[in-house]
Amino acid sequence: MPATRKTPENVPGTGDPDRKRVLNVLAQRRYRQRRREKMAALEAQNKGRCVELVSEESAQCAPGLTATWSDSSLEDPIAETNNAQQIHTFGLPMVDFGGDLLDMQLLEDFNNSCSPSSQSSSSDAITHSNPIQTTTPPPNLTFPLTADGAQLDIPVLSAMRAAMNISTALGLADIVWDPNYMHTFPTSTPLDNLPPNLHPTPAQLTIPHHPFLDALPWPSIREKLICMLAMPSGLRPPVARDDEPGSMGQGLAVLQLTTHLDDYRDGIRVHGNMVGWGDSSEMVEEAWEIGECFFRNWWWCIDEGAVRITNMRRRERGLRPLRMKG
Incomplete structure (x- = not known):
């Protein structure tokens, strides 16, 4: 007999020994759904950034060759396929997070961006890099090093x-x-x-x-x-x-x-x-x-x-x- 899919309507009442197990299943299902939504939103955001970088690079490398991108093209599956092909032409790999293996909660504090790669690699992977940060020199040491150093x-x-x-x-x-x-x-x-x-x-x-x-x-x-x-x-x-x-x-x-x-x-x-x-x-x-x-x-x-x-x-x-x- 096939198992009944757990829904909020099928939650056992109070006092039922299966109530806690059913609630756990529903909570895990909601967590996975939210995680998929975050992954989809992040993938769309990265795809839009990659498109902007490709447009800038194509304008710098070949002034005569211009590409225009519209928001409507991103919603069209055919347009997305053409965009993906053009991105691979410039050496930009596609963003593919591969299912539920990554917990996007850990990536919320990072600035994910696509950067063009000048060298070919055997496996396609996206590089997430933070903005360039200038290294500040260490401060000059003053003596005594501690507030109580003068009392030694x-x-x-x-x-x-x-x-x-x-x-x-x-x-x-x-x-x-x-x-x-x-x-x-x-x-x-x-x-x-x-x-x-x-x-x-x-x-x-x-x-x-x-x-x-x-x-x-x-x-x-x-x-x-x-x-x-x-x-x-x-x-x-x-x-x-x-x-x-x-x-x-x-x-x-x-x-x-x-x-x-x-x-x-x-x-x-x-x-x-x-x-x-x-x-x-x-x-x-x-x-x-x-x-x-x-x-x-x-x-x-x-x-x-x-x-x-x-x-x-x-x-x-x-x-x-x-x-x-x-």
């Missing part, structure tokens, strides 16, 4: 900047990079605009030493380092010795000193800047904090004031005081 703390960077500012103020920026350079502090250096802790000590004025020691903000540490490095290498602490036991050079000792001061894990920190006054200036010793690496290896030249200031700064960050052992 890089201790080594701030310490290097402060040390170079002090070296520049003392007139040592050109010679501080030579590890083998030796001098006594020049008496001609103006000291009026420098804080008292940067004024030279007696050892700086009389004993030859490396200019990097003059840029340290602690007078007592500068005095002890200059006096210790003026001794023969064999009499110095192991961390401050040179290659040869009797050598008077200071190059390797200065290199080791800068390595321990600028340790990336726990090196010196500066809590000041160039525009501050008093304790907030990066040139005063109260703004400097030593690290554990420098403390463990050069403890013999560090005074109590530097340790006290450092432990205060470390407590503010929630760290333990300086210790000789890890």
Whole structure:
């Protein structure tokens, strides 16, 4: 017995177990009908665009050959066949969506258009392309890249900047990079605009030493380092010795000193800047904090004031005081 076609009139009543199944069949049928209507409308739209492109191309390539298209011809099956033949003559494939395989709901956001093809292909297919979009260059990067980038703390960077500012103020920026350079502090250096802790000590004025020691903000540490490095290498602490036991050079000792001061894990920190006054200036010793690496290896030249200031700064960050052992 042939199956009865489901229509709204044949829907079972409420409470019938087949009612839900029949409603699903009708809903699917309505969905397919709407999809076919959308496909037909889109096919007609694309066909009209292809006709316009062919007309423009024929007018440009052969001015003497003109083709006129009317809306009535699109409704005539014979006219549509002639149009299709002329479109293939210019290399334009026909639009064929091939049944219900495509869900046109996915293509509503695309701009479908036919474009003439200059090369022949083995299979006829239509090319859907969006309008040509100009590529804009990426914006120039500005630093800091994020809004909170200016708040990132890089201790080594701030310490290097402060040390170079002090070296520049003392007139040592050109010679501080030579590890083998030796001098006594020049008496001609103006000291009026420098804080008292940067004024030279007696050892700086009389004993030859490396200019990097003059840029340290602690007078007592500068005095002890200059006096210790003026001794023969064999009499110095192991961390401050040179290659040869009797050598008077200071190059390797200065290199080791800068390595321990600028340790990336726990090196010196500066809590000041160039525009501050008093304790907030990066040139005063109260703004400097030593690290554990420098403390463990050069403890013999560090005074109590530097340790006290450092432990205060470390407590503010929630760290333990300086210790000789890890």
